[in-house]
Amino acid sequence: xxxxxxxxRKYLLTASDIEALEGQEITHFLNPNxxxxxxxxxxxxGMSQMGVxxxxxxxxRDSTEFHKHQYEEECIYILEGxxxxxxxxxTYTVTKGDFIGFPANEVAHSLFNNSNETLVCLVMxxxxxxxxxxxxxQNKRIYRHNGKAEVVEYENIAYPKTHAGRKESDEK
Amino acid sequence: xxxxxxxxRKYLLTASDIEALEGQEITHFLNPNxxxxxxxxxxxxGMSQMGVxxxxxxxxRDSTEFHKHQYEEECIYILEGxxxxxxxxxTYTVTKGDFIGFPANEVAHSLFNNSNETLVCLVMxxxxxxxxxxxxxQNKRIYRHNGKAEVVEYENIAYPKTHAGRKESDEK
Amino acid sequence: xxxxxxxxRKYLLTASDIEALEGQEITHFLNPNxxxxxxxxxxxxGMSQMGVxxxxxxxxRDSTEFHKHQYEEECIYILEGxxxxxxxxxTYTVTKGDFIGFPANEVAHSLFNNSNETLVCLVMxxxxxxxxxxxxxQNKRIYRHNGKAEVVEYENIAYPKTHAGRKESDEK
Amino acid sequence: xxxxxxxxRKYLLTASDIEALEGQEITHFLNPNxxxxxxxxxxxxGMSQMGVxxxxxxxxRDSTEFHKHQYEEECIYILEGxxxxxxxxxTYTVTKGDFIGFPANEVAHSLFNNSNETLVCLVMxxxxxxxxxxxxxQNKRIYRHNGKAEVVEYENIAYPKTHAGRKESDEK
Numbered sequence: 302x303x304x305x306x307x308x309x310r311k312y313l314l315t316a317s318d319i320e321a322l323e324g325q326e327i328t329h330f331l332n333p334n335x336x337x338x339x340x341x342x343x344x345x346x347g348m349s350q351m352g353v354x355x356x357x358x359x360x361x362r363d364s365t366e367f368h369k370h371q372y373e374e375e376c377i378y379i380l381e382g383x384x385x386x387x388x389x390x391x392t393y394t395v396t397k398g399d400f401i402g403f404p405a406n407e408v409a410h411s412l413f414n415n416s417n418e419t420l421v422c423l424v425m426x427x428x429x430x431x432x433x434x435x436x437x438x439q440n441k442r443i444y445r446h447n448g449k450a451e452v453v454e455y456e457n458i459a460y461p462k463t464h465a466g467r468k469e470s471d472e473k
Numbered sequence: 474x475x476x477x478x479x480x481x482r483k484y485l486l487t488a489s490d491i492e493a494l495e496g497q498e499i500t501h502f503l504n505p506n507x508x509x510x511x512x513x514x515x516x517x518x519g520m521s522q523m524g525v526x527x528x529x530x531x532x533x534r535d536s537t538e539f540h541k542h543q544y545e546e547e548c549i550y551i552l553e554g555x556x557x558x559x560x561x562x563x564t565y566t567v568t569k570g571d572f573i574g575f576p577a578n579e580v581a582h583s584l585f586n587n588s589n590e591t592l593v594c595l596v597m598x599x600x601x602x603x604x605x606x607x608x609x610x611q612n613k614r615i616y617r618h619n620g621k622a623e624v625v626e627y628e629n630i631a632y633p634k635t636h637a638g639r640k641e642s643d644e645k
Numbered sequence: 646x647x648x649x650x651x652x653x654r655k656y657l658l659t660a661s662d663i664e665a666l667e668g669q670e671i672t673h674f675l676n677p678n679x680x681x682x683x684x685x686x687x688x689x690x691g692m693s694q695m696g697v698x699x700x701x702x703x704x705x706r707d708s709t710e711f712h713k714h715q716y717e718e719e720c721i722y723i724l725e726g727x728x729x730x731x732x733x734x735x736t737y738t739v740t741k742g743d744f745i746g747f748p749a750n751e752v753a754h755s756l757f758n759n760s761n762e763t764l765v766c767l768v769m770x771x772x773x774x775x776x777x778x779x780x781x782x783q784n785k786r787i788y789r790h791n792g793k794a795e796v797v798e799y800e801n802i803a804y805p806k807t808h809a810g811r812k813e814s815d816e817k
Numbered sequence: 818x819x820x821x822x823x824x825x826r827k828y829l830l831t832a833s834d835i836e837a838l839e840g841q842e843i844t845h846f847l848n849p850n851x852x853x854x855x856x857x858x859x860x861x862x863g864m865s866q867m868g869v870x871x872x873x874x875x876x877x878r879d880s881t882e883f884h885k886h887q888y889e890e891e892c893i894y895i896l897e898g899x900x901x902x903x904x905x906x907x908t909y910t911v912t913k914g915d916f917i918g919f920p921a922n923e924v925a926h927s928l929f930n931n932s933n934e935t936l937v938c939l940v941m942x943x944x945x946x947x948x949x950x951x952x953x954x955q956n957k958r959i960y961r962h963n964g965k966a967e968v969v970e971y972e973n974i975a976y977p978k979t980h981a982g983r984k985e986s987d988e989k
Contacts, residue, residue, distance in 0.1 A: 313917050350920075400869075525720055
């Protein structure tokens with residue numbers, strides 16, 4: 302190793318740097334059992350356009366609320382431990398070395414630590430300016446745009462027929 | 474004029490081509506008095522990324538419902554006649570040769586034909602994949618994305634604090 | 646007219662406001678005969694995402710260099726005078742009330758004032774973060790991104806086969 | 818594991834699925850020593866908006882040509898083995914469990930397997946519609962857009978002053 306400078310060293314997080322990173326305990330705003338310790342590796346090196354997180358989920362916790370992104374892609378690589386993955390109505394056991402990826406707007410999913418060890422994963426996802434998320438078990442939709450989050454119950458969403466022939470959003 | 478070919482003639486709409494274009498009568502889905510005859514010049518030449526419309530609004534009609542776009546820009550150039558423009562709480566008389574432009578997410582506006590002649594305008598606007606519109610007099614918000622339109626009453630929108638430290642939409 | 650305030654009056658340019666606007670004389674960097682007086686109506690009201698310009702082209706001048714945008718759409722509405730429009734190999738006379746619109750990446754075009762009066766047009770176009778333009782008569786391509794402009798001769802562009810199976814730009 | 822269906826099983830690649838995936842041997846078009854075995858985990862599950870690859874680099878091989886992305890972010894997580902990472906003028910030894918991330922347009926980098934074991938990494942990156950890459954050691958720039966790749970020598974790029982006051986790319 303040579304020439305370590307502050308300028309370029311900041312792009313590298315060694316395994317021990319990651320170990321030493323203080324994580325953030327995050328509870329999902331819609332699921333009090335979804336508690337994870339989150340280390341944002343991407344943010345730590347100055348990335349802003351993708352999210353790259355190392356998350357630790359303790360036994361009997363969910364990683365998140367069952368959800369689907371309409372626009373953003375998201376994926377998970379299991380680093381340690383095992384868990385129960387739910388995709389729509391199906392469940393799978395996932396363990397170290399498994400990869401799970403979600404194209405946008407296809408299937409809702411969640412991950413539960415049903416083991417007695419900590420489950421550690423890399424979670425990567427797009428950070429689009431606009432996304433819409435669905436929480437099917439809560440009958441809620443979240444509109445995210447430019448850092449704002451707006452949550453609506455499905456039953457309160459109307460789907461007007463704005464007018465025939467309209468292209469995209471230019472009904473002024 | 475020389476060498477007219479089907480290949481390139483289609484990008485040109487002469488004044489008489491425009492006169493001959495069949496317009497579409499459009500009533501705004503939230504305002505039964507907002508009725509206009511709409512000729513989409515942009516669509517007619519194959520444009521898809523911007524809306525460019527020649528609209529005719531008869532006396533005592535609104536051009537649209539009072540609204541604001543959170544993401545798209547929109548502007549109007551008055552070709553014939555005159556009308557009453559409302560921008561937020563203010564009203565202005567607009568007439569032939571006037572231009573009105575709206576940066577995104579600044580002010581709500583509407584245009585009413587308070588004259589006894591047809592008001593004719595060019596209306597141009599962005600066609601973003603995602604936009605959000607506000608109808609302040611109706612207490613409604615419209616989420617437009619990929620050709621879909623979802624309308625929600627303001628009182629049914631929750632603004633959760635998702636979690637501190639979150640960047641954009643990567644709360645998985 | 647009532648309640649004129651500085652806050653909302655700025656979105657309106659009356660015909661006399663436009664008349665009084667100081668234009669900018671612009672010569673195209675690749676065509677010394679392409680000289681126009683340019684009043685950016687959009688910029689004047691604070692728009693930034695679309696360009697909306699009123700341009701005046703004197704007799705025997707071109708409005709621009711013959712060109713095509715690969716990503717941005719552009720259109721023209723003739724307000725006064727007449728001119729000779731070239732689209733690829735074809736020429737047309739255009740006059741007051743005519744509209745010409747260009748979907749992205751279809752045809753190159755230019756506009757020449759072959760009359761003895763000033764030609765006045767509205768020119769509207771997208772302002773994408775990334776665009777690529779072609780100047781076929783100059784054998785040049787312009788890469789525009791984030792306010793930067795980079796011009797390359799066609800003969801200096803290589804088109805490597807990067808590798809089979811690659812999706813988009815993720816060859817790291 | 819229960820209820821395995823074709824519908825949802827396809828989003829999961831177990832460690833043994835990944836082992837069984839046929840990789841693609843890729844040689845960088847500008848560096849004959851940059852040879853890797855590439856398994857695109859993201860593509861395998863139907864993702865298209867991000868690239869997620871497991872790459873294997875044999876001893877004495879580079880993973881890629883020294884480069885920087887002007888618009889896309891990219892990051893690497895080391896799964897097995899070790900290597901020599903170059904960031905601009907600096908070199909670092911990286912090994913299992915290390916993470917390296919590159920915000921757009923900051924530093925050029927490359928990774929060389931200077932060990933005698935296979936180096937295995939996860940490489941993740943954005944797949945933007947438009948990107949520009951620099952190969953500083955080759956004095957070359959690559960313009961990628963919509964699946965196309967155009968490569969130009971630095972010395973053949975002109976930087977014209979198009980005109981003062983221009984906003985973005987609307988010089989028509």
